[in-house]
Amino acid sequence: MITGKWRRRLAKLGLYLPLTMAAIAVLFPLVFAVGTSLTSPADQGTYPPKLMSWPPYFKSYPEALTIAPIGRFIWNSFIISTAVTLGQLVTASLAAFAFSFLQFRGRNLVFYIFLSTMMIPAEATLVPNYLTVRALAWTDNYLGFTVPFLATAFGTFLLRQFFLQLPRELYDAARIDGASPFRFYWQVVLPLSRPALATLGVYSFLHTYNMYLWPLLITNSEKMRTVQIGIRMLMWDEALDWNRVMAGVAMVILPSILLLIFGQKQLIRGLTAGALKG
Amino acid sequence: MAHVKIEGLNKFYGSKHVVKDVNLEVAQGEFLTLLGPSGCGKSTTLRMVAGFETIDAGKVYLHGKDISGVPANRRGIGMVFQSYALFPNMSALDNVAFGLRMQKAAAGTIREKSVKMLAEVGLEQVMEQFPYQLSGGQQQRVALARALVREPEVLLLDEPLSALDAKIRIQLRELIKDIQQRHKITTIYVTHDQEEALSISDRIAVMDKGKVVQLGAPDEIYARPANRFVATFVGTLNQLTGQIVDGARGVLDVAGQKLTVPTLAGKSGQVAVGVRPEKIRVLLNGAAAEAGEVALQGTLKSAALLGTIVRVTAEVGGAEVKVDVLNNSRLPGLTPGAQLSLGISQENLMVLE
Numbered sequence: 001m002i003t004g005k006w007r008r009r010l011a012k013l014g015l016y017l018p019l020t021m022a023a024i025a026v027l028f029p030l031v032f033a034v035g036t037s038l039t040s041p042a043d044q045g046t047y048p049p050k051l052m053s054w055p056p057y058f059k060s061y062p063e064a065l066t067i068a069p070i071g072r073f074i075w076n077s078f079i080i081s082t083a084v085t086l087g088q089l090v091t092a093s094l095a096a097f098a099f100s101f102l103q104f105r106g107r108n109l110v111f112y113i114f115l116s117t118m119m120i121p122a123e124a125t126l127v128p129n130y131l132t133v134r135a136l137a138w139t140d141n142y143l144g145f146t147v148p149f150l151a152t153a154f155g156t157f158l159l160r161q162f163f164l165q166l167p168r169e170l171y172d173a174a175r176i177d178g179a180s181p182f183r184f185y186w187q188v189v190l191p192l193s194r195p196a197l198a199t200l201g202v203y204s205f206l207h208t209y210n211m212y213l214w215p216l217l218i219t220n221s222e223k224m225r226t227v228q229i230g231i232r233m234l235m236w237d238e239a240l241d242w243n244r245v246m247a248g249v250a251m252v253i254l255p256s257i258l259l260l261i262f263g264q265k266q267l268i269r270g271l272t273a274g275a276l277k278g
Numbered sequence: 279m280a281h282v283k284i285e286g287l288n289k290f291y292g293s294k295h296v297v298k299d300v301n302l303e304v305a306q307g308e309f310l311t312l313l314g315p316s317g318c319g320k321s322t323t324l325r326m327v328a329g330f331e332t333i334d335a336g337k338v339y340l341h342g343k344d345i346s347g348v349p350a351n352r353r354g355i356g357m358v359f360q361s362y363a364l365f366p367n368m369s370a371l372d373n374v375a376f377g378l379r380m381q382k383a384a385a386g387t388i389r390e391k392s393v394k395m396l397a398e399v400g401l402e403q404v405m406e407q408f409p410y411q412l413s414g415g416q417q418q419r420v421a422l423a424r425a426l427v428r429e430p431e432v433l434l435l436d437e438p439l440s441a442l443d444a445k446i447r448i449q450l451r452e453l454i455k456d457i458q459q460r461h462k463i464t465t466i467y468v469t470h471d472q473e474e475a476l477s478i479s480d481r482i483a484v485m486d487k488g489k490v491v492q493l494g495a496p497d498e499i500y501a502r503p504a505n506r507f508v509a510t511f512v513g514t515l516n517q518l519t520g521q522i523v524d525g526a527r528g529v530l531d532v533a534g535q536k537l538t539v540p541t542l543a544g545k546s547g548q549v550a551v552g553v554r555p556e557k558i559r560v561l562l563n564g565a566a567a568e569a570g571e572v573a574l575q576g577t578l579k580s581a582a583l584l585g586t587i588v589r590v591t592a593e594v595g596g597a598e599v600k601v602d603v604l605n606n607s608r609l610p611g612l613t614p615g616a617q618l619s620l621g622i623s624q625e626n627l628m629v630l631e
C-alpha cells in the first residue's frame with residue numbers, strides 16, 4: 001500500500017532523477033573544460049585520464065594569455081555583443097509595436113514579408129553582406145560587426161507575439177487620455193514587456209558573442225578579432241596544448257555564464273509567458 | 279440641443295454590417311444605455327463615439343459640432359472599459375494622474391485632482407497600490423476615477439460591471455449613478471444586462487443585430503416593448519400561443535382555453551400574447567376572475583422562494599407560465615400537481631409580433 005506521503009516522494013523522485021541526469025549531461029563539458037585547463041601538460045595523456053592535476057595547474061591561464069590576447073578578444077566581443085543587443089532591442093521593439101498596435105495599410109503583408117526573411121539561410125547573405133561591408137570600408141571595424149545585425153525579423157516576431165497579448169483596451173485607454181503612440185510604447189508597453197525584452201536580449205547577446213564565420217571574414221588585424229576566433233588561435237599553435245585551449249575557453253565563456261545566471265529569472269518568464277497566458 | 283447626437287451611424291467589418299443606421303440623441307446630463315445581446319454592435323457604436331473606430335457612414339456631433347474626424351483624446355470624452363484597462367505598471371494614483379500628466383498640468387494640481395477623484399470613488403486608502411493588489415471592484419473604481427479626472431463632457435462605459443460578482447455589481451452601479459448625477463455628466467452606458475439597464479438609465483436604446491429597435495424610458499420599454507425581441511429580451515415574459523377563433527371579439531384558443539383579448543380583434547390565424555410574471559394573479563379558494571380579467575387553468579409545477587418574491591411555475595396547455603407573487607405568506611402550501619387558477623388583466627396581455 002502506497003500512502004499519499006510516499007506517493008509524493010516517488011513523484012518527486014520521478015521529477016528530480018531525470019532533471020539531475022540532464023543537469024549532469026549539460027554540466028559535464030563545462031566541468032571537463034575547467035578540469036582540463038587545470039591539468040599540467042605532464043598529466044595529459046596519462047591512463048587512466050585525470051580530471052585535473054593536483055595541486056591544480058594554474059599556469060595554463062597566463063600561458064594562454066601570452067599566445068593570444070584573450071582579454072582584448074573578450075573586450076571586442078563584449079562591445080560588439082552589447083551594441084548588437086541594444087540595437088536589436090530598440091529596432092525589434094519599435095517594429096513589433098508598429099505591427100501590433102498601429103493601424104496602417106498593408107500592415108500584415110509587410111509583416112509577412114518581414115517574417116519571410118527568417119527563411120533565408122544566413123550563409124546565403126554572407127557574401128552580399130561582405131561585399132557591402134567591404135565597399136563601405138567597414139572591415140576590421142566595429143561598424144562591420146554590428147550594423148548588419150541591428151535589426152532582426154526573429155526579434156520582431158518574438159516581441160510582436162508578446163505585445164499582441166497586451167489588451168488592446170490599454171492602448172485605447174492611453175490614447176483617450178492623450179498619450180501619443182510613442183508615449184504608450186515607452187511608458188506602458190516596454191515596462192510590461194521586460195521578460196520578453198530580456199529573452200531577446202540574452203538570445204541576441206549570446207548569438208553575437210558566439211559568432212565565428214562573420215568576424216573571421218571581416219577582420220584582418222589581430223586586435224579586432226573576437227573570442228571564437230581567439231580560441232581557434234590557441235588551437236593553431238604547433239603542439240596542441242589542451243590545457244591552454246581550455247583555459248581560453250573558460251575565460252571566454254565566463255561573460256555568457258554570468259549573463260545566464262543574472263538573466264535566468266526574466267528569461268524563464270519570457271519563454272513561458274505565452275504558454276501561461278495564451 | 280442634444281449634447282451628443284449620433285446620426286445615421288454605420289460600420290462594416292469586411293462585408294459584415296455590424297452597425298446599421300443608428301440614430302440617437304443624448305441630452306445634457308442624461309444617462310442613456312445601449313442594451314442588447316452579445317454581438318449586436320453596442321461596443322462598436324460606443325467605440326465610434328469615442329473615436330477608436332473609424333465611421334463608415336454617418337456622423338457624431340457634440341454640442342452640434344461634427345466630431346467624427348476628431349481624434350479620441352480631443353473629443354472631451356472619458357471612457358471606462360470592461361477589462362478595466364488600468365496600466366499594470368502604475369499605482370492607482372498614477373493611473374488616475376496619467377491623463378492630467380499628458381495635459382502637462384502642474385504637478386501640484388495633478389496630485390490634488392487625482393487624490394480628490396480617488397476619494398470620491400472611496401479609494402483614498404489604497405491609492406498607492408498597484409492594480410494587481412486591488413480587487414476587481416476597486417480596479418473598476420480606479421478606472422472610473424481615471425475617466426472622470428480630466429472632467430470630460432461625456433462619459434462612456436462599456437460593460438463596466440460584467441466582470442464583477444453580483445453584490446459588487448449592484449454597489450458599483452449605484453456609485454456610478456451617484457457620481458453621474460453629482461457631476462451631471464452626459465453618459466452613454468453599454469450593457470447586455472437588462473436588469474442593470476432598467477435600474478440605472480434615464481433612457482434605454484435596445485439594440486438587435488446592429489439596429490436600435492426601441493428607444494425609451496425603462497418603464498416604457500418594460501411595459502410597452504416595441505416587438506417580440508424587446509419583450510423577451512427585457513424582463514421575463516410568458517408567451518401563450520394559440521389560434522384566433524373569433525376574430526371580431528378577439529378570442530384566442532390556447533390549448534382549449536378561450537381568452538378574450540380585445541387588442542386581438544381583427545386578427546386571425548396563429549398569434550402569441552405575452553404577459554409578465556408579476557402581472558398574473560393566483561386565484562385562491564375558487565375565486566373567479568374579475569371583470570376585465572381572463573382566467574387560465576393550469577397545474578402547479580414548482581414554487582421557488584427567491585427572497586422577496588415566490589416564483590410559481592405552472593403548466594398551461596403544455597406551456598410553462600411563470601407567476602411572481604409577493605412572499606407575504608398568504609399563499610397556502612403549494613404542492614406540485616395541484617390545480618391552479620390564474621387571472622390576468624386583459625390590458626396586461628401584450629400582442630407579440
Ligand SMILES: Nc1ncnc2c1ncn2[C@@H]1O[C@H](COP(=O)(O)OP(=O)(O)OP(=O)(O)O)[C@@H](O)[C@H]1O
Pocket residue numbers: 291296314315316317318319320321322323470
Ligand atoms: N475588429 C473586428 N473585426 C471584425 N469583426 C468585428 C470586430 N469587432 C467586432 N466585430 C464583430 O462585430 C459585431 C459587433 O461587435 P460588438 O463588439 O460591437 O458587439 P457587442 O454588442 O459589444 O457585443 P458584446 O456584448 O459581446 O461585447 C460582432 O459580430 C463582432 O464579431
Ligand SMILES: [Mg+2]
Pocket residue numbers: 320321322436437
Ligand atoms: Mg462589447
